[in-house]
Amino acid sequence: MVWCPDWPVTAVGLADGVDIHAPVVVLRHNRVLACSPAARAEGVRRGLRKREAQGRCPQATVVEDDPGRDARAFEPVVAAVEDFAPGVEVIRPGVCAVAAQGPAGFYGGEERAAERLVEHIALHTGVEAQVGIADGTFAALLAARRGQIVPAGSTAAFLGDLDISTVDRPELVDILRRLGIRTLAQFAALPAGDVLARFGYDAAYAHQLASGVDDRPLAVRTPPPDLAVTGEYDPPLERVDMAAFAARALADRLHERLAGYGLAATRLGIEAHTAAGEELHRTWRHDGLLDAAALADRVRWQLDGWLTGRGRSRAVAGTFPGQEPRQPTAGIDRLRLIPDGLVRTSGMQPGLWGELGAADLRAHRALARVQGLLGPEAVLAVVLDGGRGYAQRVRLVPWGDERRPAGSSRPGEPGPVDQPWPGRLPPPAPATVLAQPVAVAVHTAGGTPVKVDPRGELVGEPAAVQLGQFGGPARGGGAGTVAVTGWAGPWPVQERWWAPAEAVTLTRLQLRLADGRGLLVAAGPDNGWLLEAVYD
Numbered sequence: 335m336v337w338c339p340d341w342p343v344t345a346v347g348l349a350d351g352v353d354i355h356a357p358v359v360v361l362r363h364n365r366v367l368a369c370s371p372a373a374r375a376e377g378v379r380r381g382l383r384k385r386e387a388q389g390r391c392p393q394a395t396v397v398e399d400d401p402g403r404d405a406r407a408f409e410p411v412v413a414a415v416e417d418f419a420p421g422v423e424v425i426r427p428g429v430c431a432v433a434a435q436g437p438a439g440f441y442g443g444e445e446r447a448a449e450r451l452v453e454h455i456a457l458h459t460g461v462e463a464q465v466g467i468a469d470g471t472f473a474a475l476l477a478a479r480r481g482q483i484v485p486a487g488s489t490a491a492f493l494g495d496l497d498i499s500t501v502d503r504p505e506l507v508d509i510l511r512r513l514g515i516r517t518l519a520q521f522a523a524l525p526a527g528d529v530l531a532r533f534g535y536d537a538a539y540a541h542q543l544a545s546g547v548d549d550r551p552l553a554v555r556t557p558p559p560d561l562a563v564t565g566e567y568d569p570p571l572e573r574v575d576m577a578a579f580a581a582r583a584l585a586d587r588l589h590e591r592l593a594g595y596g597l598a599a600t601r602l603g604i605e606a607h608t609a610a611g612e613e614l615h616r617t618w619r620h621d622g623l624l625d626a627a628a629l630a631d632r633v634r635w636q637l638d639g640w641l642t643g644r645g646r647s648r649a650v651a652g653t654f655p656g657q658e659p660r661q662p663t664a665g666i667d668r669l670r671l672i673p674d675g676l677v678r679t680s681g682m683q684p685g686l687w688g689e690l691g692a693a694d695l696r697a698h699r700a701l702a703r704v705q706g707l708l709g710p711e712a713v714l715a716v717v718l719d720g721g722r723g724y725a726q727r728v729r730l731v732p733w734g735d736e737r738r739p740a741g742s743s744r745p746g747e748p749g750p751v752d753q754p755w756p757g758r759l760p761p762p763a764p765a766t767v768l769a770q771p772v773a774v775a776v777h778t779a780g781g782t783p784v785k786v787d788p789r790g791e792l793v794g795e796p797a798a799v800q801l802g803q804f805g806g807p808a809r810g811g812g813a814g815t816v817a818v819t820g821w822a823g824p825w826p827v828q829e830r831w832w833a834p835a836e837a838v839t840l841t842r843l844q845l846r847l848a849d850g851r852g853l854l855v856a857a858g859p860d861n862g863w864l865l866e867a868v869y870d
Contacts, residue, residue: 335425335429335430335431335465335466335467335468335471335474335475335477335478336411336415336429336430336431336432336451336455336463336464336465336478337428337429337463337464337465337466337475337478337479338408338411338428338429338461338462338463338464339462339464340354340368340369340370340371341368341404341408341427341428341429342360342367342368342399342404342427342428343358343360343368343369343370344407344428344461344462345400345403345404345406345407345408345427345428346358346360346397346403348407348461349403349406349407350397350403352395352397353395354370355370355372356370356372356393356395357369357370357372357373357376357378357391357393357394357395358370358372358373358394358395358397359373359378359384359387359388359391359394359395359396359397360397360398360399361384361396361397361398361399362398362399364383364384365381365382365383365384366378366379366380366381366382366383366384366387367380367399368380369387369394373387373391373394376390376391376394377390377391378390378391378394384396385832388830388832388833389832392830392832392833392836401427404427404428405427406674407427408424408427408428408430409558410458410459410461411430411455411459411461411463412424412430412555413557414454414455414458414459415430415432415451415455416557417454417458418432418437418450418451418454419432419433419436419437419451420436421433421552421554422554422555423471423552423553423554423555424555425471425475429475429478431471431474431475431552432552433552434447434467437450437451444467444483445483448465448467448483451463451465452464452465464478464479464481465478465481466478466479466480466481466482466483466484467482467483467484468482468483468484468489468492469484469486469487469489469546469548470489470543470546470547470548470549470550471548471550471552472543472548473489473492473493473543473546473548476492476493476496476500477492489546489548490522490545490546491546492546493518493519493522493543493544493545493546494517494518494519494522495517495518495519496517496518497516497517497518498510498511498515498516498517498518498520498521498544500518501518501521501540501543501544503536503537503540506533506536506537506540509533518544519544521540521541521544522541522544522545522546524541526538526541526542529541559595561588561591561592561595561597561672561673561676562588562670562671562672562673563584563587563588563591563670563671564668564669564670564671565580565583565584565668565669565670566667566668567580567665567666567667567668567669568667569665570608570609570664570665570666570667571637571641571665571666571667571669572641572665573641574637574638574641574642577634577637577638577641577666578634578637578638580637580669581630581633581634581637582630582634584633584669584671585626585629585630585633585671586626586630588629588671588673589625589626589629592673592676596678597673597676597677597678598623598624598625598676598677598678599623599624599629599673599674599675599676600619600620600623600624600674600675600676600677601617601618601619601620601624601673601674601675602617602618602620602624602629602632602633602671602672602673602674603615603616603617603618603671603672603673603674604616604617604618604632604633604636604669604670604671604672605669605670605671605672606637606640606662606666606668606669606670607666607667607668607669608662608663608664608665608666608667609664609665609666609667610662610663610664612662612663612664614640614662616636617674618632618636618702618705619675619732623677629671631699631702631703632702633669633671635702635703635705637666637669639708640662640666641662641665641666701713701733702733705732705733711732713732713733714730714731714732714733715730715731715732715733716728716729716730717729717730717731720755721755721758722755722756722757722758722759722825722827722829723759723827723840723842723856723866724759724763724764724767724854724866724867725767725768725866725867728767757825757826757827757842758825759825759842759844759854762869764852764854764867764868764869765868765869765870766867766868766870767866767867768865768866768867768868771856771864771865771866772802772864772865773802773862773863773864773865774799774800774801774802774853774855774863774864774865775799775800775802775863776796776798776799776800776818776843776845776855776863777796777797777798777799777800777815778794778795778796778797779795779797779798782794783861784796784863785857785861786824786826786841786857786861790824790826790841791824792823792824792843795821796818796821796843796845797817797818798815798816798817798818799815799816799818799845799847799853799855800814800815801814801815801816801865816847816848816849816851817847817848818845818846818847818848819846819847819848820845820846821843821844821845821846822843822844823841823842823843823844824841824842824843825841825842825843826839826840826841826842827839827840827841827842839858839859840856840857840858841856841857842854842855842856842866843855843856843857844869851868851869851870852868852869852870853865853867853868853869854866854867854868854869
């Protein structure tokens with residue numbers, strides 16, 4: 335068994351470039367799924383709630399769980415294991431199994447084979463892995479977590495002293511503990527027939543595992559075909575017209591290869607190697623399927639952005655792993671297209687009213703070309719996230735990326751958007767949210783400032799608002815003092831109170847003015863009021 339410790343954290347580092355040597359926490363359903371060693375050193379443990387984990391380690395980078403990201407990042411590790419020994423079963427991202435007999439015979443023993451496998455994975459992927467060998471996948475995984483090789487026939491003795499919780503069946507474990515059974519050896523000592531009659535088939539299978547009997551054969555996977563296409567160019571591509579011709583030919587080859595397997599891509603990775611030895615990479619994302627024309631356009635636009643930028647300033651175009659994006663200094667002599675986000679050609683549901691119209695397609699092409707010239711961040715789309723304030727609920731993502739709320743595991747899932755948010759403002763939403771809040775003054779009928787006490791309650795009833803230089807986006811004018819005819823709130827918010835440097839303490843208030851407008855104002859700890867949004 336090959337086990338990669340803290341794989342969700344490792345996958346975040348491989349896919350998103352996060353420093354996994356610093357404190358990193360991966361969350362699933364607002365609880366800690368995995369954390370880096372640096373976070374564990376600060377007291378973070380699996381199963382903690384997000385707030386408690388951040389309280390123990392405020393400086394931790396918090397990332398939402400993404401099973402697709404974990405699986406994609408694990409594929410190179412599986413490929414490295416398949417290079418070492420054929421017949422791999424992927425248990426889950428971060429864990430895979432392979433029969434030990436062949437490698438042990440070839441490399442002169444199980445210990446030597448395990449060492450060579452760990453070295454091979456590290457050399458080809460840079461990932462740290464541990465290998466365990468035992469009779470059966472259950473015992474082999476437990477051995478991998480300890481970096482052990484259990485001699486043949488000694489699996490039952492190895493399992494005997496382990497805690498009963500290792501069977502990973504909480505309800506069964508709870509019952510067994512109440513019966514006084516604490517170890518796998520005690521569980522294995524029970525008569526198999528009695529376990530089946532009392533607890534059922536799943537418990538009987540767990541009893542077999544605890545006894546060291548695991549004769550389930552490996553479910554060997556079929557290695558996926560290599561769908562990437564590569565073009566070599568001598569002389570190197572120096573001009574945009576040469577690059578356009580090469581892009582069309584290479585994209586057609588990729589489309590034909592995908593069509594041969596009944597697949598289509600929703601993402602395209604473009605890798606280029608220059609005559610100066612530079613490596614460039616860019617990933618294009620698309621909401622729908624990339625057909626032959628769309629593949630060719632994106633490759634052509636990307637090459638245009640790379641080649642026409644040479645000689646100018648280092649604008650955003652190519653990305654070097656671990657470095658800032660920059661332009662190539664020489665022509666491109668090798669180009670590789672890597673399809674990603676593969677689906678069956680019948681697996682994408684068209685729109686309710688059909689496909690995109692001609693105008694929409696022209697808009698898509700124009701925006702994608704701008705991205706090819708200026709980089710993905712040049713064109714952004716809006717995604718609605720969860721939050722208490724309206725300004726923090728808006729997140730911008732590059733055009734063509736999957737528009738899903740932060741925290742949702744699949745496109746279309748609501749994630750935290752519709753979940754309860756204590757202190758969240760009720761509907762309706764304001765018509766205008768200010769990019770930068772504007773200072774205003776809220777007074778009582780007697781002219782004294784309205785303040786907020788330490789318990790989040792108002793001191794004084796709002797009667798007038800002094801807008802200062804704010805002209806009001808809802809209608810012209812608005813400077814000076816305007817009477818308040820109604821108000822709602824307050825809504826106090828305390829966020830990240832455990833990290834003083836990042837703590838947010840606000841009290842929001844909705845005001846209805848005499849001129850028909852509505853305002854959303856917020857007071858901070860200093861009792862100074864800020865105008866955040868305007869209702870029509």
